[in-house]
Amino acid sequence: MSTVGLQRLGQQARAAVKLLSASSGIQRNAALLEMASRVEHDDQLLSANQADVMAAREAGLAPALLDRLTLTPTRIAEITEGCRDVAALPDPLGEVMDGRVLPNGLRIAKRRVPLGVIASIYESRPNVTIEISSLCVKTGNAIILRGGKETLRTNMLLAAQARAACAAAGLPEDAVQLITSTDRELVPRLLAMDDIIDLVIPRGSRGLQDLVRQYAHMPVIYGGIGVCHLFVDASADLERSLPVIHNAKTQAPSVCNALDTILVHSSVAAAFLPQMAANLNGSGVRVLGDERALPLMQGAAGTRPELLDAAAPEDFGREFLSLTLSVKVVDSLDEAIAHIARYSTQHSDGILTNDYANAQRFVAEVDSAAVYVNASTRFTDGGQFGLGAEVAISTQRMHARGPLGLRELTTYKWVVEGDYTVRR
Amino acid sequence: MSTVGLQRLGQQARAAVKLLSASSGIQRNAALLEMASRVEHDDQLLSANQADVMAAREAGLAPALLDRLTLTPTRIAEITEGCRDVAALPDPLGEVMDGRVLPNGLRIAKRRVPLGVIASIYESRPNVTIEISSLCVKTGNAIILRGGKETLRTNMLLAAQARAACAAAGLPEDAVQLITSTDRELVPRLLAMDDIIDLVIPRGSRGLQDLVRQYAHMPVIYGGIGVCHLFVDASADLERSLPVIHNAKTQAPSVCNALDTILVHSSVAAAFLPQMAANLNGSGVRVLGDERALPLMQGAAGTRPELLDAAAPEDFGREFLSLTLSVKVVDSLDEAIAHIARYSTQHSDGILTNDYANAQRFVAEVDSAAVYVNASTRFTDGGQFGLGAEVAISTQRMHARGPLGLRELTTYKWVVEGDYTVRR
Numbered sequence: 001m002s003t004v005g006l007q008r009l010g011q012q013a014r015a016a017v018k019l020l021s022a023s024s025g026i027q028r029n030a031a032l033l034e035m036a037s038r039v040e041h042d043d044q045l046l047s048a049n050q051a052d053v054m055a056a057r058e059a060g061l062a063p064a065l066l067d068r069l070t071l072t073p074t075r076i077a078e079i080t081e082g083c084r085d086v087a088a089l090p091d092p093l094g095e096v097m098d099g100r101v102l103p104n105g106l107r108i109a110k111r112r113v114p115l116g117v118i119a120s121i122y123e124s125r126p127n128v129t130i131e132i133s134s135l136c137v138k139t140g141n142a143i144i145l146r147g148g149k150e151t152l153r154t155n156m157l158l159a160a161q162a163r164a165a166c167a168a169a170g171l172p173e174d175a176v177q178l179i180t181s182t183d184r185e186l187v188p189r190l191l192a193m194d195d196i197i198d199l200v201i202p203r204g205s206r207g208l209q210d211l212v213r214q215y216a217h218m219p220v221i222y223g224g225i226g227v228c229h230l231f232v233d234a235s236a237d238l239e240r241s242l243p244v245i246h247n248a249k250t251q252a253p254s255v256c257n258a259l260d261t262i263l264v265h266s267s268v269a270a271a272f273l274p275q276m277a278a279n280l281n282g283s284g285v286r287v288l289g290d291e292r293a294l295p296l297m298q299g300a301a302g303t304r305p306e307l308l309d310a311a312a313p314e315d316f317g318r319e320f321l322s323l324t325l326s327v328k329v330v331d332s333l334d335e336a337i338a339h340i341a342r343y344s345t346q347h348s349d350g351i352l353t354n355d356y357a358n359a360q361r362f363v364a365e366v367d368s369a370a371v372y373v374n375a376s377t378r379f380t381d382g383g384q385f386g387l388g389a390e391v392a393i394s395t396q397r398m399h400a401r402g403p404l405g406l407r408e409l410t411t412y413k414w415v416v417e418g419d420y421t422v423r424r
Numbered sequence: 425m426s427t428v429g430l431q432r433l434g435q436q437a438r439a440a441v442k443l444l445s446a447s448s449g450i451q452r453n454a455a456l457l458e459m460a461s462r463v464e465h466d467d468q469l470l471s472a473n474q475a476d477v478m479a480a481r482e483a484g485l486a487p488a489l490l491d492r493l494t495l496t497p498t499r500i501a502e503i504t505e506g507c508r509d510v511a512a513l514p515d516p517l518g519e520v521m522d523g524r525v526l527p528n529g530l531r532i533a534k535r536r537v538p539l540g541v542i543a544s545i546y547e548s549r550p551n552v553t554i555e556i557s558s559l560c561v562k563t564g565n566a567i568i569l570r571g572g573k574e575t576l577r578t579n580m581l582l583a584a585q586a587r588a589a590c591a592a593a594g595l596p597e598d599a600v601q602l603i604t605s606t607d608r609e610l611v612p613r614l615l616a617m618d619d620i621i622d623l624v625i626p627r628g629s630r631g632l633q634d635l636v637r638q639y640a641h642m643p644v645i646y647g648g649i650g651v652c653h654l655f656v657d658a659s660a661d662l663e664r665s666l667p668v669i670h671n672a673k674t675q676a677p678s679v680c681n682a683l684d685t686i687l688v689h690s691s692v693a694a695a696f697l698p699q700m701a702a703n704l705n706g707s708g709v710r711v712l713g714d715e716r717a718l719p720l721m722q723g724a725a726g727t728r729p730e731l732l733d734a735a736a737p738e739d740f741g742r743e744f745l746s747l748t749l750s751v752k753v754v755d756s757l758d759e760a761i762a763h764i765a766r767y768s769t770q771h772s773d774g775i776l777t778n779d780y781a782n783a784q785r786f787v788a789e790v791d792s793a794a795v796y797v798n799a800s801t802r803f804t805d806g807g808q809f810g811l812g813a814e815v816a817i818s819t820q821r822m823h824a825r826g827p828l829g830l831r832e833l834t835t836y837k838w839v840v841e842g843d844y845t846v847r848r
Contacts, residue, residue, distance in 0.1 A: 022788060100810060106799060108809055113791070115821055194637070198821050213618070213641060219822040240844040247846035352844070363839050364446060367537070375530055375842030384847065385532060385838070386524065397539055397622050397835045398643040399823040411821045414809070415787050418799030420664040420776070422671035423808065 001181035003189055009177050010196035013117045013142040016172040020140040021114055023171055025091035031169035032087035032134050036080035038161040039130060046071060048153040049126065056150045064254075068124045069151050079127050082389060083134045089388040092406045093140050106421050110412045114140035116198035118409070119190060120391075121146045121212065123204035126154040132201070133162040133176045135391045139409040142175045144197065146190065149182035156180060191215035201392055221404065223392040226256035226347030227319050228377045231336040231362070233353035234265040238272045241352045242279045248376040250283050254321045256393060257348050257370075257380040261316055262327045263336045269329045270296055276327075278302030285323045288315045292329035317343035333358050337365050344368055346395050348377040369395055369402040425605035427613055433601050434620035437541045437566035440596040444564040445538055447595055449515035455593035456511035456558050460504035462585040463554060470495060472577040473550065480574045488678075492548045493575050503551050506813060507558045513812040516830045517564050528848075531841045536834045538564035540622035543614060544815075545570045545636065547628035550578040556625070557586040557600045559815045563833040566599045568621065570614065573606035580604060615639035625816055645828065647816040650680035650771030651743050652801045655760040655786070657777035658689040662696045665776045666703050672800040674707050678745045680817060681772045681794075681804040685740055686751045687760045693753045694720055700751075702726030709747045712739045716753035741767035757782050761789050768792055771819050772801040793819055793826035 020028075039045065049071040056066055092112050099109035118141050122128045129147060136143035147155040159178035167173040179186065191200065194217040201221050202212045209222055230248060232241055248259035264272055269292065277287050277297035281304040288311035289297055297308055315326040316339070330336045340349050350372025351362040359373045370380040380402060382390025387405035394400050400408035444452075463469065473495040480490055516536050523533035542565050546552045553569060560567035571579040583602035591597040603610065615624065618641040625645050626636045633646055654672060656665055672683035688696055693716065701711050701721035705728040712735035713721055721732055739750040740763070754760045764773050774796025775786040783797045794804040804826060806814025811829035818824050824832035 018789075021791070102808070102810060106803060217637060219643065219820075237844065243846055244844050251847055350840075359841075365442075367445070368837065370838040370840055373839075373841045375840055375845040376847050378847040379530060379840060379845075380838070384526070386526060396643075401835055402838045411825055413792065414794040414804070414826045415797075416774075416794055416799055416803060417783075417797045420661065420668050421799040421803075422667055423675055423800050423802040 001179065001183065001186055006179075006186065006189055006193070007196070009144065009179070010117065010193050012174040013144055013177055014196055016142040016174040017114060017116050017140070019172045020137070020142060020175055023140065025093065027169045027171055028091070028138055028140065029087040031137050031166045031171050032083050034165035034168045035130065035134060035162050036083040036087075038165055039076065039083070039158065040080045042157055042161055045076065045154065045157050046073075048157050052151050052153045059150075061150060065124055065150075069126060069148075069154070071126060071154060075127065079130050083130055086134045086138050086389050089138070089406060091138070092410050097412055104421060104424075105419060107417045109415045111415050112407070112410045112412050115409055115411050117142045117144065117196055118199045118201060119144040119146065119197045120201045120203060121187060121190075121208060122202070123148045123208065124150060126151045126158060128203060129155050129158040129178075130162065131389070132391055133159070135389055135406065135409060137162075137166060137171070137175055139406050141409060142177070144177050144179065144190070146179045146187065152180065152182060187211060188215040192217065194218040203392060219399070221392060221394050221399065222396050223394040223404070224256045225319060225345050225395060226258070226380075226393070227260050227317055227343060227345045228257060228347055229261045229263060229340050229344055229349045230259055230377065231263040231330075231333075231340070231351045232265060232268065232272060233333065233351055233355060233358055234267045235355040235358070236268065236352040237354060238268060238275070241272070242276060244352060244374070244376050245276060246279055246283065248378055249280065249285055249325055250323065251376070251378050253323050256319070257377050258321070259377055260318060260320050260325055261343065262325060263330050263339055264293065264327065265336075266292070266329050266331050269293065273297050273327065274300030274303070277308060280325070281307045283323070285325065288312075288324065288326045290326075290328045293327040319345070333361060337362065340366055340368075347393065348372065348380040350375060350377055369393070425603065425607065425610055430603075430610065430613055430617070431620070433568065433603070434541065434617050436598040437568055437601055438620055440566040440598040441538060441540050441564070443596045444561070444566065444599055447564065449517065451593045451595055452515070452562055452564065453511040455561050455590045455595050456507050458589035458592045459554065459558060459586050460507040460511075462589055463500065463507070463582065464504045466581055466585055469500065469578065469581050470497075472581050476575050476577045483574075485574060489548055493550060493572075493578070495550060495578060499551065503554050507554055510558045510562050510813050513562070513830060515562075516834050521836055528845060529843060530845050533839045534836045535839050536831070536836050539833055539835050541566045541568065541620055542623045542625060542833070543568040543570065543621045544625045544627060545611060545614075545632060546626070547572040547632060548574060550575045550582060552627060553579050553582040553602075554586065555813070556815055557583070559813055559830065559833060561586075561590060561595070561599055563830050565833060566601070568601050568603065568614070570603045570611065576604065576606060611635060612639040616641065618642040627816060643823070645816060645818050645823065646820050647818040647828070648680045649743060649769050649819060650682070650804075650817070651684050651741055651767060651769045652681060652771055653685045653687060653764050653768055653773045654683055654801065655687040655754075655757075655764070655775045656689060656692065656696060657757065657775055657779060657782055658691045659779040659782070660692065660776040661778060662692060662699070665696070666700060668776060668798070668800050669700060670703055670707065672802055673704065673709055673749055674747065675800070675802050677747050680743070681801050682745070683801055684742060684744050684749055685767065686749060687754050687763055688717065688751065689760075690716070690753050690755045693717065697721050697751065698724030698727070701732060704749070705731045707747070709749065712736075712748065712750045714750075714752045717751040743769070757785060761786065764790055764792075769819050771817065772796065772804040774799060774801055793817070
């Protein structure tokens with residue numbers, strides 16, 4: 001795809017934003033329902049996806065990645081259900097976030113408006129195509145999609161349905177645009193278009209994020225990389241800590257809010273770690289202990305020797321995305337906080353404690369998007385937090401932190417109304 | 425200054441943020457009051473500033489710029505008053521922005537916290553040194569200052585007082601750091617420190633902003649460049665429009681929310697422009713008309729021929745920062761909106777009208793940080809909007825638009841408290 005072609009696509013997106021800004025919530029919701037219905041009834045979708053999967057298998061893609069790109073009737077139903085859920089959420093556009101009458105009679109109000117043109121670069125999972133499209137159309141933003149080459153056939157059908165759905169609702173079909181060129185050289189050129197693209201959302205590996213960091217001149221929301229910690233304090237209820245750790249590690253091990261490292265206070269390590277290791281090993285979790293933790297777990301009742309090992313230095317600060325975690329014994333809350341400051345990606349970190357002062361200090365001093373007391377890290381999620389759907393989980397500080405829901409895909413303008421009012 | 429030195433300075437700022445995050449509002453306000461008092465009583469300040477001014481005069485700096493860098497007892501009083509005003513504002517830190525109990529009993533809250541390490545690169549005006557320092561200390565952020573070389577002597581004294589004030593209040597003096605090297609090569613190196621600096625605020629010319637755009641890999645808040653428009657609609661109260669335009673242009677011509685271009689509906693141009701030109705010429709404003717506007721103004725009663733001229737194409741989309749403006753006759757609201765979309769910097773744009781539908785359309789379709797109906801553009805200001813002091817006026821879309829007050833210098837974390845709660 002030529003730079004000129006890319007520019008044209010961007011300008012079409014800009015033009016679409018203008019029309020989307022003026023559209024009604026009824027139209028935007030109608031587009032989303034139509035999108036769901038069209039995806040549901042697209043009888044070429046599964047075969048196109050199978051062609052993608054076969055090509056990827058031939059190219060030697062790992063089984064876990066093959067699974068991520070595979071569509072099934074169940075997964076399609078999840079996609080369309082998500083799309084309908086977004087349609088049912090309240091419309092954030094036009095919301096007055098703050099407003100007052102100034103002493104001079106001026107009426108000022110912060111009114112919520114779309115962010116503009118968003119570009120998303122993502123890998124493998126084709127569900128992202130409809131997820132991001134639906135969230136962007138709902139919020140009046142135009143979206144430029146750049147999916148992985150492994151899912152191009154699937155994405156082309158999905159994007160075509162999203163575009164047709166917009167048109168059917170009287171919205172510009174250019175609200176959703178898919179870059180079909182798989183040329184890798186294209187990404188830096190896309191990231192140079194800071195005059196057209198208001199925000200880039202990379203969804204994928206650290207490599208993708210680094211690429212974006214290197215080339216993007218527009219705002220970027222980074223997210224989705226979670227090295228998550230739980231600290232078992234000396235005062236924790238040990239028995240009740242077991243299911244929290246088990247849940248944080250095993251409920252969905254491949255997602256960003258899954259637990260990666262457990263820190264245990266040395267005064268309870270001997271009592272807790274054998275039980276914990278047995279509990280985790282029982283669900284197939286591989287536990288990597290540091291030099292103080294490992295001996296306490298080895299040989300304990302219920303543990304499985306093949307699932308216990310020594311933690312290497314690089315196992316701390318590592319996002320496992322699988323049924324593995326690392327364990328370290330620490331001597332104080334301070335040491336736990338310092339470890340988290342060093343290794344956390346500022347996604348989700350928590351303390352298990354019954355000590356009020358320690359809970360307060362942990363919450364104040366651990367600087368992560370979500371900080372937990374006595375709960376599983378698995379809750380960092382737009383749906384769980386009651387924000388509705390989310391487009392990503394931000395681990396940066398500006399604009400939005402944690403789950404990015406509909407409101408986080410908007411900005412605002414100040415509307416100021418007077419009676420031919422002048423400043424004194 | 426070496427890269428190592430710059431890194432050390434950044435790490436000191438990071439360490440300061442940790443302490444600032446844990447400080448009380450009482451301490452931070454005490455630091456601000458101490459800062460005001462110390463600046464007020466610094467008996468070397470005026471002589472250091474005079475040395476700066478003399479050196480700048482010898483270097484051939486333009487009189488307007490010389491004026492900007494000159495301190496007087498009155499200006500010092502304004503600086504210290506501003507500092508005390510910031511101390512008196514409510515503390516944004518710790519504010520709970522949103523919170524609820526989820527059905528599973530989890531208590532979640534968005535708690536306001538500092539952004540982190542902020543770097544500001546600015547030109548000439550030494551009042552910025554204390555203004556940004558006070559706003560950052562108030563909000564628990566550390567600030568790295570890089571002022572213009574013309575004001576280095578003045579800035580060194582001001583920064584030293586700000587640091588001493590922090591220390592006196594029990595805060596880390598590294599909360600405020602001044603880069604004293606005037607090596608221009610240092611700016612790109614500063615902008616490469618995205619692992620340490622959370623936000624860059626450039627305050628100055630378009631050249632500075634372009635430099636930052638080229639090199640910065642961290643978030644940046646651009647602002648302060650305002651090409652501002654007022655559209656005189658066919659239904660405007662012409663008599664009452666005169667003082668609004670006069671105010672928007674003349675009250676403070678050198679600031680970013682001053683008026684730059686007037687668009688007049690053709691149906692009222694003949695009636696309005698002669699009066700307007702006379703009104704503006706009477707205050708020394710030079711009026712540059714397009715080919716339809718100029719003949720209507722030339723020779724009108726009260727106009728001054730030497731203050732009327734033809735507008736060149738580049739006089740539209742130009743920020744005059746002086747007693748000059750450009751005028752264009754348009755045939756419709758659509759043409760006015762299209763002109764603004766093309767030439768505005770999305771800072772402050774307004775309509776003067778008595779037509780309800782036109783007012784609504786203008787507000788909906790003009791995509792600027794502040795959109796006005798029947799008021800002067802001069803109100804786009806943190807103080808005027810009731811936000812207290814401001815650090816800049818953002819013309820970008822992410823994080824914050826328009827005046828950046830205390831809240832806009834913060835972010836938030838999600839605090840989640842449970843009772844050993846797991847996700848189902």
